[in-house]
Amino acid sequence: DTAVSQTPKYLVTQMGNDKSIKCEQNLGHDTMYWYKQDSKKFLKIMFSYNNKELIINETVPNRFSPKSPDKAHLNLHINSLELGDSAVYFCASSPAQETQYFGPGTRLLVL
Amino acid sequence: GENVEQHPSTLSVQEGDSAVIKCTYSDSASNYFPWYKQELGKGPQLIIDIRSNVGEKKDQRIAVTLNKTAKHFSLHITETQPEDSAVYFCASRGAGRRALTFGSGTRLQVQP
Numbered sequence A: 001d002t003a004v005s006q007t008p009k010y011l012v013t014q015m016g017n018d019k020s021i022k023c024e025q026n027l028g029h030d031t032m033y034w035y036k037q038d039s040k041k042f043l044k045i046m047f048s049y050n051n052k053e054l055i056i057n058e059t060v061p062n063r064f065s066p067k068s069p070d071k072a073h074l075n076l077h078i079n080s081l082e083l084g085d086s087a088v089y090f091c092a093s094s095p096a097q098e099t100q101y102f103g104p105g106t107r108l109l110v111l
Numbered sequence B: 001g002e003n004v005e006q007h008p009s010t011l012s013v014q015e016g017d018s019a020v021i022k023c024t025y026s027d028s029a030s031n032y033f034p035w036y037k038q039e040l041g042k043g044p045q046l047i048i049d050i051r052s053n054v055g056e057k058k059d060q061r062i063a064v065t066l067n068k069t070a071k072h073f074s075l076h077i078t079e080t081q082p083e084d085s086a087v088y089f090c091a092s093r094g095a096g097r098r099a100l101t102f103g104s105g106t107r108l109q110v111q112p
Helices: none
Strands: A004-007 A010-013 A019-025 A031-037 A043-050 A053-057 A064-070 A073-078 A087-094 A106-110 B004-007 B010-014 B019-025 B030-038 B045-051 B056-059 B062-067 B072-077 B086-094 B106-111
Touching (some): A004 A087, A019 A106, A043 A073, A053 A064, A073 A087, B045 B062
Parallel strands (some): A010 A106, B010 B106
Antiparallel strands (some): B019 B072, B030 B086
16 A cells, blocks of 8 residues: 555646646655655755644745645645746655655656 | 755665765754665655664664764665665754755665
């Protein structure tokens, strides 16, 4: 059983489009995260939710909007996609401040 | 904010040799230091972690050491195997923080 799952795995889209990435965890964790990994493999936190409440919002363009409908789900919506948004987006979850478990990633390519 | 530096960026070893990856952190209040392994096309997977009240931790062929005074920690892999080839990331988490700050990654290649 997949602990942290993301859909879609690949996303190819045109500049200017709006797209969403979904994440689900079945570990019963309270906290979920979105990380961005660029072409040089740098991993950087974008957002974090704890029990559906936004607790971390790093310097990210407001075209990116996370949404947590419940504790087990954290989605990421991106408006007006730009070329520089091309990256791999990872969802992760953890119980409180314990170990984080990552999903398989969503590879976004903006053309 | 926290800054984590990781060296080397690439490391090539012969099968059976040891590999060492080093990281330094800036926030003296950091108290949790995980190491992740990322294989091609996959998400980072935790391989070992250490907390600030421990100086060393070992799990089979993998060990992590922490020097709080010098603010650095290292990953040691002994008897390397080709399946150890991957990108390894160190990370740290400051006290009271939830997010991890990652190092820039080390691409380890184990030559058979």
